[in-house]
Amino acid sequence: MSAMNFIEQIRQRDRVFDFIQPQASSRLDVSHGNILYLEDISVSFDGFKAINNLNLYIKEGELRCIIGPNGAGKTTMMDIITGKTRPDTGSAWFGSRINLLELDEPEIAEAGIGRKFQKPTVFENHLVVDNLELAMAGNKSVITSLFARLSAAQKERIDEVLETIGLKDNKYRLAGSLSHGQKQWLEIGMLLMQNPKLLLVDEPVAGMTHQEMDRTAELLKSLAGQHSVVVVEHDMDFVRSIANHVTVLHQGSVLAEGTMDQVQSNPKVVEVYLGE
Amino acid sequence: MPLLPALRSAILLFIFSIFFIGQASAAPVADETEFKQLLNGFTQKSFAAKANTAQQVATSGHPKAKQVLEAMAESRLYFRKSDQLVVFADKDGRSYVLTDIFSNETLGTFSRREVSKVKTNNSLRAKLGKMVAEIELKHPDASVRLAAVEAMIPKLKEDDADLFGSLIKEEQDESVKKALQFGIYIGYLDSSKKERVLNAIEALDGELEPIVRNKLTSLANNSDDKDIKKAAKKSLKGIESKISIFSNLETIYFGISLGSILILAAIGLAITFGVMGVINMAHGELIMLGAYTTYLIQQAMPNHTTASIFLAIPAAFCVSGMVGIAIERGVIRFLYGRPLETLLATFGISLILQQLVRTVISPQNRTVETPAFMSGSIDINPIFALTYNRLYIISFCILVFIALFFILKRTRLGLQVRAVSQNRSMAKAMGVRSDWVDAMTFGLGSGVAGIAGVALSQITNVGPNMGQSYIIDSFMVVVFGGVGNLWGTLVAGLSLGVANKVLEPMAGAVLAKIMVLVFIILFIQKRPRGLFPQKGRAAEA
Amino acid sequence: MLDKALMNDRLIFDKKTQSFLAILTAVALLVSLLNTFVPEGHILHCSTFTVTLLGKYLCYALLAVSVDLVWGYLGILSLGHGAFFALGGYAMGMYLMRQIGDRGVYGDPLLPDFMVFLNWKELPWFWHGFDMFWFASLMVILVPGLLAFVFGWMAFRSRVTGVYLSIITQALTYALQQAFFRNEMGFGGNNGLTDFKEIMGFDLQSDATRLGLFLCTALALGLGYMACRYIVCSKLGRVAVAVRDAESRTRFIGYRVDKVKLWIFTFSAILAGIAGALYVPQVGIINPGEFNPINSIEIVIWVAVGGRATLYGAVVGAILINYAKSTFTGWLPDAWLFALGGIFVFVTLYLPKGVTGFLNRKQEQLA
Ligand SMILES: Nc1ncnc2c1ncn2[C@@H]1O[C@H](COP(=O)(O)OP(=O)(O)O)[C@@H](O)[C@H]1O
Numbered sequence A: 001m002s003a004m005n006f007i008e009q010i011r012q013r014d015r016v017f018d019f020i021q022p023q024a025s026s027r028l029d030v031s032h033g034n035i036l037y038l039e040d041i042s043v044s045f046d047g048f049k050a051i052n053n054l055n056l057y058i059k060e061g062e063l064r065c066i067i068g069p070n071g072a073g074k075t076t077m078m079d080i081i082t083g084k085t086r087p088d089t090g091s092a093w094f095g096s097r098i099n100l101l102e103l104d105e106p107e108i109a110e111a112g113i114g115r116k117f118q119k120p121t122v123f124e125n126h127l128v129v130d131n132l133e134l135a136m137a138g139n140k141s142v143i144t145s146l147f148a149r150l151s152a153a154q155k156e157r158i159d160e161v162l163e164t165i166g167l168k169d170n171k172y173r174l175a176g177s178l179s180h181g182q183k184q185w186l187e188i189g190m191l192l193m194q195n196p197k198l199l200l201v202d203e204p205v206a207g208m209t210h211q212e213m214d215r216t217a218e219l220l221k222s223l224a225g226q227h228s229v230v231v232v233e234h235d236m237d238f239v240r241s242i243a244n245h246v247t248v249l250h251q252g253s254v255l256a257e258g259t260m261d262q263v264q265s266n267p268k269v270v271e272v273y274l275g276e
Numbered sequence B: 001m002p003l004l005p006a007l008r009s010a011i012l013l014f015i016f017s018i019f020f021i022g023q024a025s026a027a028p029v030a031d032e033t034e035f036k037q038l039l040n041g042f043t044q045k046s047f048a049a050k051a052n053t054a055q056q057v058a059t060s061g062h063p064k065a066k067q068v069l070e071a072m073a074e075s076r077l078y079f080r081k082s083d084q085l086v087v088f089a090d091k092d093g094r095s096y097v098l099t100d101i102f103s104n105e106t107l108g109t110f111s112r113r114e115v116s117k118v119k120t121n122n123s124l125r126a127k128l129g130k131m132v133a134e135i136e137l138k139h140p141d142a143s144v145r146l147a148a149v150e151a152m153i154p155k156l157k158e159d160d161a162d163l164f165g166s167l168i169k170e171e172q173d174e175s176v177k178k179a180l181q182f183g184i185y186i187g188y189l190d191s192s193k194k195e196r197v198l199n200a201i202e203a204l205d206g207e208l209e210p211i212v213r214n215k216l217t218s219l220a221n222n223s224d225d226k227d228i229k230k231a232a233k234k235s236l237k238g239i240e241s242k243i244s245i246f247s248n249l250e251t252i253y254f255g256i257s258l259g260s261i262l263i264l265a266a267i268g269l270a271i272t273f274g275v276m277g278v279i280n281m282a283h284g285e286l287i288m289l290g291a292y293t294t295y296l297i298q299q300a301m302p303n304h305t306t307a308s309i310f311l312a313i314p315a316a317f318c319v320s321g322m323v324g325i326a327i328e329r330g331v332i333r334f335l336y337g338r339p340l341e342t343l344l345a346t347f348g349i350s351l352i353l354q355q356l357v358r359t360v361i362s363p364q365n366r367t368v369e370t371p372a373f374m375s376g377s378i379d380i381n382p383i384f385a386l387t388y389n390r391l392y393i394i395s396f397c398i399l400v401f402i403a404l405f406f407i408l409k410r411t412r413l414g415l416q417v418r419a420v421s422q423n424r425s426m427a428k429a430m431g432v433r434s435d436w437v438d439a440m441t442f443g444l445g446s447g448v449a450g451i452a453g454v455a456l457s458q459i460t461n462v463g464p465n466m467g468q469s470y471i472i473d474s475f476m477v478v479v480f481g482g483v484g485n486l487w488g489t490l491v492a493g494l495s496l497g498v499a500n501k502v503l504e505p506m507a508g509a510v511l512a513k514i515m516v517l518v519f520i521i522l523f524i525q526k527r528p529r530g531l532f533p534q535k536g537r538a539a540e541a
Numbered sequence C: 001m002l003d004k005a006l007m008n009d010r011l012i013f014d015k016k017t018q019s020f021l022a023i024l025t026a027v028a029l030l031v032s033l034l035n036t037f038v039p040e041g042h043i044l045h046c047s048t049f050t051v052t053l054l055g056k057y058l059c060y061a062l063l064a065v066s067v068d069l070v071w072g073y074l075g076i077l078s079l080g081h082g083a084f085f086a087l088g089g090y091a092m093g094m095y096l097m098r099q100i101g102d103r104g105v106y107g108d109p110l111l112p113d114f115m116v117f118l119n120w121k122e123l124p125w126f127w128h129g130f131d132m133f134w135f136a137s138l139m140v141i142l143v144p145g146l147l148a149f150v151f152g153w154m155a156f157r158s159r160v161t162g163v164y165l166s167i168i169t170q171a172l173t174y175a176l177q178q179a180f181f182r183n184e185m186g187f188g189g190n191n192g193l194t195d196f197k198e199i200m201g202f203d204l205q206s207d208a209t210r211l212g213l214f215l216c217t218a219l220a221l222g223l224g225y226m227a228c229r230y231i232v233c234s235k236l237g238r239v240a241v242a243v244r245d246a247e248s249r250t251r252f253i254g255y256r257v258d259k260v261k262l263w264i265f266t267f268s269a270i271l272a273g274i275a276g277a278l279y280v281p282q283v284g285i286i287n288p289g290e291f292n293p294i295n296s297i298e299i300v301i302w303v304a305v306g307g308r309a310t311l312y313g314a315v316v317g318a319i320l321i322n323y324a325k326s327t328f329t330g331w332l333p334d335a336w337l338f339a340l341g342g343i344f345v346f347v348t349l350y351l352p353k354g355v356t357g358f359l360n361r362k363q364e365q366l367a
């Protein structure tokens, strides 16, 4: 029932949830149309080139899917964007003003990049609601945290997200006791609370039922426009259902780019996926 | 009357020795009766005559000659008034105990009246000293000659140098020759002839014997001659820089030996902590158990110090290894993946082991005897010597390191250990008995700690607290080197050891230690994973 | 309903806290009454010796609470909290030393005895100001706080975590111990500071002063406990737990993990310092032995025995172990270390939530 309700809401494309209003980030400059610039990025681990001369541009408000065989370097790419891994060479810019390579993880998060991890990592010893509260956009300094009180608006926002991710009835459960799929949703919820300008979503539908996958697809599509979304996924049906623009990563660099159909008919891609 | 034959023989001897330059010291031994007659010369009153006699005795080549002259110089040479027999005499209260010069037999006690001293005066005594020296300088045995030369060098005068000069011509033995030559130059340093002094300074350039340095210093400060002063100063500078090089070498040597101790103490930890990720706070106590094993074995076989040490090595390995396996099976295996809890539990074990030793053996420190082969040193030059005990520790450390390296890189156990440490579940799936591997690895690390204990028992006291004094150092070494890397442990141990010893003279031992600790604390901040960090995703756990 | 029950847990004054405060107040009052009004010799009389002993326990309890704050809630296993305790103690000891004035053995009006003994002519610069109580009190807070701040700033910024952090905290206290052993440091070397006479003009040997110190300690424990309670109930407390459980995740949602750690660690060090400052006048001595790494690791075991991440568990653990220690060492001195070692092993293996956790579970099972 609530799911139906939710989809109904989603369908109303013209309606803009206030929680998805992007936070005005003063420094973010997307006047050139792109929100993310990755240029000539290379990373190697003990001589193994995980990312090899990667170039990738994400437009503002775009929903981009990235596919590629295991070990193609998709997660590593996200690690670079979010500051977890430093590239050996290349540059990474968020908008045309923010040099990601100069920032550390919290600064990047603050600048407006949110990430859902491949392996769902929620705060297991916290309640679901606490997980959302912690992720909520806002001043995250020590002093503010020490004296923070949830305002009515914030509580409302948490409830809204809970509704969106279908965990309303689990509000006061320990996150550690959720099922795998529920944890995925909770992570997405945390991402929503963070309200970033750019969302990096790593394999969001692993462990989800088909219905849930549909819901996720809808959600991601609804986020695009206001936000830029980069989705990494293996499930081709899912990718087909959401993306109009797909990038194929192979051995650390871009193999092909285009619509799903273009990509799928690309002989190089076929070779990579089906083997020589 | 009795003088003549002696004189004759002396002259003979002289000629003889000239003919036999080669075996200068192998002068023919005067036969006993002749020598006895010669000794009678000492009963004369005149000092000149006595000097003459002494000279003849000295050149007689008789084995007792030296003893006689020494006794004379010490006023121990007497003659019996009754038969003019020259003897050794020792005062015993108011009377004298006489000893026969040749047979060494006691001739009985005599009153003061019955004996008479072979009196000497200052100039005679000075001559005697020189004669005694000369006897040795011409001794057939080269090592005796060498010792005699070396003994003379500290008090050498210019005329001694001349004596050496004549000796060196006849000398065949290289090392004696060298010593003589050295002595000559030392003597020349005191010369009044400028030429000689300058020559000597030049020739002695770079010599490290303290006496050279002393004499040069006094020349540099007190000489009236400008050139000599300058030359001495220059040479002194060279010597001092050489000395500082060698004292640096010595510091490094001490540092390396301390480093070896650190490595020995830490390397077991490098295995348990580095390879298995287990924090074993009882590591120090496993070292202690090894040391106590050494002590107990030595108690059991008190007369075989050397054997007991060699026996202790495998025994300590077994004892500590067994205890280690027991700890692993009994406690640690329930705590894998919870490093902080492991730390606490093993700390508890360390308390128990300490108290066990206190209760069962004694709370007092014990000393383990060092076998004879470990004392002594190799003297590289007068100011730099490699002591054997340090040398053995260093070589022992190298051996242990190589053995461990071999085990971890080349054996099946090593392969399995690495497999388990990289991916436990995968290794399990491949049929590795990870339980067994854990126990063996831990046993290996613990056994090595026991071996370290054997080594430590040779350099410090063995006591219940000894483990604690090494645990922090060991952790520092492992952490500094980078976990999971034996090379890292090696480099870290050596550099910390050397750093400690370099800082010590500047800051004192305690402060040096503090400085090293502070350095590591700062270092860890910069490179949290040590000198040789583990890379890859495994490191991020 | 569920809502309410869970939200209650977040109340600063939850049930456990209420009981803790009630018990603390009751003990403080009872001890005062039994010490002052019940005549000596009566079975109910609480001797001044006992008062001081209890005061000591409460100092330990405060210290344990400070460790629980960083270990239980933040996941930092500090093996160096004894150092902050000792530094607070030394700051107080220096004040007490200056209070001796010319009543020392050597009767020097300015220099403490050990300096006269070392033939020092002048008071070292860092001893100035310690004749004033307010200055000493400030130092009790500042010195451990500053050390923790500098140490933490470097360690947390470069992301030293887990056992590495534990080991360098241990190295820190070890280095300090070595340093304080040195006579040249000017803190009395091996013997430390002792032979105190009075504090703020009150005779340290008098019963009233002793009781006063005990009450101050109880007050400090109460306040310190509540401050910690406030922190762990705040959003910052939840961030701390998030850091403990998933540090890098916390970073990715925008929290400056290093700052969170730094401030809580520093606060905890200050609490430890205060505990040390209250401890010294009651036991009458402070020496480098307090820096011994074993002491620091023992504090951790108090917390483990009582139960991590509960605060009250730390108090229970500290009192329990120290009570056991006092009785044991008097009775079977050899056995104590066996017992302590055994406790370390037993608690980590079988009582991961400590005694209070165990009791709570029993209670739930009954209910
Ligand atoms: N920190 C790391 N250390 C070593 N190798 C890594 C690290 N991160 C990624 N890799 C390697 O880089 C390659 C790309 O990994 P990843 O980005 O996770 O691929 P995927 O496209 O499946 O997400 C893999 O072979 C992986 O083993």
Ligand SMILES: [Mg+2]
Pocket (backbone or CB within 6 Å): A074, A075, A076, A118
């Ligand atoms: Mg991936």
